[in-house]
Amino acid sequence: xxxxxxxxxxxxxxxxxxxxxxxxxxxxxxxxxxxxxxxxxxxxxxxxxxxxxxxxxxxxxxxxxxxxxxxxxxxxxxxxxxxxxxxxxxxxxxxxxxxxxxxxxxxxxxxxxxxxxxxxxxxxxxxxxxxxxxxxxxxxxxxxxxxxxxxxxxxxxxxxxxxxxxxxxxxxxxxxxxxxxxxxxxxxxxxxxxxxxxxxxxxxxxxxxxxxxxxxxxxxxxxxxxxxxxxxxxxxxxxxxxxxxxxxxxxxxxxxxxxxxxxxxxxxxxxxxxxxxxxxxxxxxxxxxxxxxxxxxxxxxxxxxxxxxxxxxxx
Amino acid sequence: xxxxxxxxxxxxxxxxxxxxxxxxxxxxxxxxxxxxxxxxxxxxxxxxxxxxxxxxxxxxxxxxxxxxxxxxxxxxxxxxxxxxxxxxxxxxxxxxxxxxxxxxxxxxxxxxxxxxxxxxxxxxxxxxxxxxxxxxxxxxxxxxxxxxxxxxxxxxxxxxxxxxxxxxxxxxxxxxxxxxxxxxxxxxxxxxxxxxxxxxxxxx
Numbered sequence: 001x002x003x004x005x006x007x008x009x010x011x012x013x014x015x016x017x018x019x020x021x022x023x024x025x026x027x028x029x030x031x032x033x034x035x036x037x038x039x040x041x042x043x044x045x046x047x048x049x050x051x052x053x054x055x056x057x058x059x060x061x062x063x064x065x066x067x068x069x070x071x072x073x074x075x076x077x078x079x080x081x082x083x084x085x086x087x088x089x090x091x092x093x094x095x096x097x098x099x100x101x102x103x104x105x106x107x108x109x110x111x112x113x114x115x116x117x118x119x120x121x122x123x124x125x126x127x128x129x130x131x132x133x134x135x136x137x138x139x140x141x142x143x144x145x146x147x148x149x150x151x152x153x154x155x156x157x158x159x160x161x162x163x164x165x166x167x168x169x170x171x172x173x174x175x176x177x178x179x180x181x182x183x184x185x186x187x188x189x190x191x192x193x194x195x196x197x198x199x200x201x202x203x204x205x206x207x208x209x210x211x212x213x214x215x216x217x218x219x220x221x222x223x224x225x226x227x228x229x230x231x232x233x234x235x236x237x238x239x240x241x242x243x244x245x246x247x248x249x250x251x252x253x254x255x256x257x258x259x260x261x262x263x264x265x266x267x268x269x270x271x272x273x274x275x276x277x278x279x280x281x282x283x284x285x286x287x288x289x290x291x292x293x294x295x296x297x298x299x300x301x302x303x304x305x306x307x308x309x310x311x312x313x314x315x
Numbered sequence: 316x317x318x319x320x321x322x323x324x325x326x327x328x329x330x331x332x333x334x335x336x337x338x339x340x341x342x343x344x345x346x347x348x349x350x351x352x353x354x355x356x357x358x359x360x361x362x363x364x365x366x367x368x369x370x371x372x373x374x375x376x377x378x379x380x381x382x383x384x385x386x387x388x389x390x391x392x393x394x395x396x397x398x399x400x401x402x403x404x405x406x407x408x409x410x411x412x413x414x415x416x417x418x419x420x421x422x423x424x425x426x427x428x429x430x431x432x433x434x435x436x437x438x439x440x441x442x443x444x445x446x447x448x449x450x451x452x453x454x455x456x457x458x459x460x461x462x463x464x465x466x467x468x469x470x471x472x473x474x475x476x477x478x479x480x481x482x483x484x485x486x487x488x489x490x491x492x493x494x495x496x497x498x499x500x501x502x503x504x505x506x507x508x509x510x511x512x513x514x515x516x517x518x519x
Contacts, residue, residue, distance in 0.1 A: 031487070044460060065337070132344060135407055166375050194376075201377040211378075226499045232384045271502035 004039050012044040016051065023058055030065035031282040033058060038071055053082060060092055066098040072096055087113050091122050103130050121151060128160075137168055155181060162194070189221035193228045200235055205244055211235045212256070226267065233260035318344070318400055318432045318452065319360040319469060323440060323477040324517045327492065327508060329445070329480050331368040332404040332436050334489035341416070342368040342494065343424075344400030344434065361430055362400055362471060367506055368494035374403070374416045383495045384423070390507070393429050402450075404436035411437045411462055412451055425455060433460055445481040449475065479518045488514055 004015065015036050019075035019124035022033060031111035045052055059074035076096060078147045090113055097106035107130060113123040124147055144161045151157065162177035178195040185191055199207045210237035218228035239245060240253035324344060331340050335394050344363040384398075391397055401421045405411060413421075413433050422433040433453040440449040452469060453460040467473045483489070492511055497504040 027345060133407065135410060163373055166373055170376060197376045197378050201375070225501065230499070231378045234378050234381060267502055 006037050012040060012047060015040045015044075016048060016055070016278070019055055020051075028065070030062040033062035034066050035073065037062065040073075053079065057088075057092065057260060058207035058311050061095065064095060067099075069100070072099070072237060088122070089119060091126060094123070094126055098126070098130060098133065103134065106130060121147075121154065125157065130163070134286070137164060140164060141168070153184070155184065162198075165200065171198050175202070187221060189218040189225050189228065192221060193225055193231065196228070196231050196235070200231065205239065205242055205297060206243075208235050208239050212239065212253075216256075226264075229267070231261055233257050233264060238258060289290055317360050317454070317463065318346075318430070318434075319362050319471055320344075320434075320476070321364050321471045322479045322519070323512060324363045324366045325448075325470065325476045326483060326515055327366050327368060327511060328402050328404075328450070330432070330483060330489040330492045330511065331371075331494060332438070332441060333484055334492050334494075335371040335509070337406070338371040339374050339404060340368065340371045340494070341374050341401065341403040341420070341473075342366050343384075343398050344402060344432070345391060345396045346399035346428075348391075348395050348397045359474070360383070360468075363399055365396070365512075366402060368492060368508075370496045371494060372496070379499065380420070384420075387495075387506075389495040392491075396404065397428055399428050399430070400432040400434060402426065402434040402436065404438055408438045411435050411439070411451060418460060421455070421460070431455070435480040443481060443484045445477045445484070450477075473519065477517070479515055482486060482518055483511075483514060 005011065010018075017034065019037060019040065022029060037055060039054065040048070041055060041059060047127050048055060056075040060072045060079070063069070063072035063075065070126050073096070073163040076089070076092055079086075079092065083089050090104035090109055094106045094109040094113075097103075097109065102256060107127060110127050113120050124143075128140050128143050129148065131137075131143060141161065141164050144157060144164065148154065148157055148161065158180050159178045162174045162181070165171070165174035165177065175195060175198045176193055178198060181188070181191045182195060196211040196218060199214065212232060215228045215231035215235060218225050219232060222228070236253040236257035240250050245253075328342065331342060334340075337412045343366060345367060346361050346363050347363040356464050367383075367387050370379070376381075388398060401417060401424055403413065404410075404415045405414070413435055417433050417435070421431055421433045432455075435451045435453065437449045437451055440447065448465050448469055448470065450465060450469075451462050453462050455461075470476050487512060491505045493508055495506050
């Protein structure tokens with residue numbers, strides 16, 4: 001098989017820079033990291049200077065993802081030689097044991113780190129990951145809550161907790177986690193948009209209105225966020241179709257939905273989607289279904305079909 | 316009526332699973348709409364000719380799922396298809412039971428297609444060689460989803476499906492598979508996967 005450098009006509013510096021970019025983005029493209037990283041360390045390790053250690057760590061973790069225990073062990077041994085008493089390397093040893101499903105041994109490693117250094121967050125988070133891997137979501141949630149009481153600023157942990165709650169269909173608590181994230185990251189459109197999705201799924205008129213507001217906020221922060229645009233359309237349509245709202249609220253939401261529909265149509269046109277039919281038909285259909293849909297996964301009540309048309313919304 | 320999978324449907328399901336090994340993935344199964352209503356409908360299998368990969372990661376949120384169902388339903392109507400089932404591969408290797416998300420989406424599909432099935436991927440048996448079928452098919456009987464034995468008869472042509480899926484997995488074609496999440500990230504990404512469909516056809 002041709003080497004990466006031959007296939008893509010790149011030198012070792014470009015490969016090194018690509019690995020750095022993937023580190024910074026925290027992307028989980030493990031197969032690519034293994035391809036590029038394995039070649040880099042076997043052919044060019046001497047040129048990498050001190051970077052080689054962080055690359056060993058990155059490649060090792062990617063190798064675990066790809067079941068390449070041979071490569072993972074090689075990297076780990078180099079790191080152990082260089083940093084014999086390091087907790088960071090001990091954590092990697094634990095991760096390898098996790099990959100081999102030797103969870104008890106892995107836990108022993110992490111407990112040893114924590115005895116030595118009770119503030120070691122990495123070891124605690126690995127222990128929680130083991131619970132997750134074993135399907136013990138309830139315990140993982142409990143441990144993660146305890147962790148967050150101590151380490152309130154750990155955003156990665158708040159996000160993980162929100163995902164665990166979503167998987168357990170506990171949308172209220174997931175929303176709370178996302179609220180924490182939004183408070184500390186007010187300009188992050190992704191957190192806004194996810195919060196809106198959770199509120200929408202929770203269902204009920206109040207949550208729908210909140211979700212519409214946060215979809216709008218996400219759009220304001222990033223007007224290319226398609227999920228926010230679709231979400232705005234869906235939430236506004238549901239609200240407009242609800243029998244509980246006043247005429248003014250209905251009219252306003254029809255306007256919002258129409259605006260969103262327009263923006264969606266424009267976005268599709270701009271992306272030159274080669275669709276056989278007019279996207280306008282799609283939006284009309286989405287509108288009709290939104291009137292009769294209820295939230296599939298949440299506990300929202302079905303809204304009755306009011307039957308307004310996009311044309312009316314322009315008045 | 317039991318469902319039957321074509322090579323294209325089976326292959327794209329597995330490619331989706333392989334593309335995101337660390338995530339749960341899900342998608343819809345598509346069948347051709349038959350015009351005649353057979354009186355003795357029992358025993359005639361529903362042929363799932365295609366599948367549309369939906370999401371990866373967090374599956375339990377409603378808004379994008381509703382958007383996807385509606386857009387794909389429209390596409391189906393334009394192409395004389397119908398949404399006939401739902402597939403899901405769970406996040407953990409040893410977990411292949413349908414969960415609440417699967418049951419709720421399938422219930423929704425059943426409103427439009429009474430014989431809808433849930434197809435769960437058995438992650439623990441996923442290999443590149445695809446030596447055996449690794450799906451578990453669930454039908455709705457008496458208010459419960461019960462699994463049915465998967466045989467060669469569950470496929471239109473198992474040896475073809477096996478050959479094509481294995482070839483595409485080895486060739487890492489899953490890197491080019493587009494799911495609805497990818498589409499929402501960039502509208503130019505086409506969730507009908509014409510490129511993969513062509514690769515499948517070329518291998519037939």
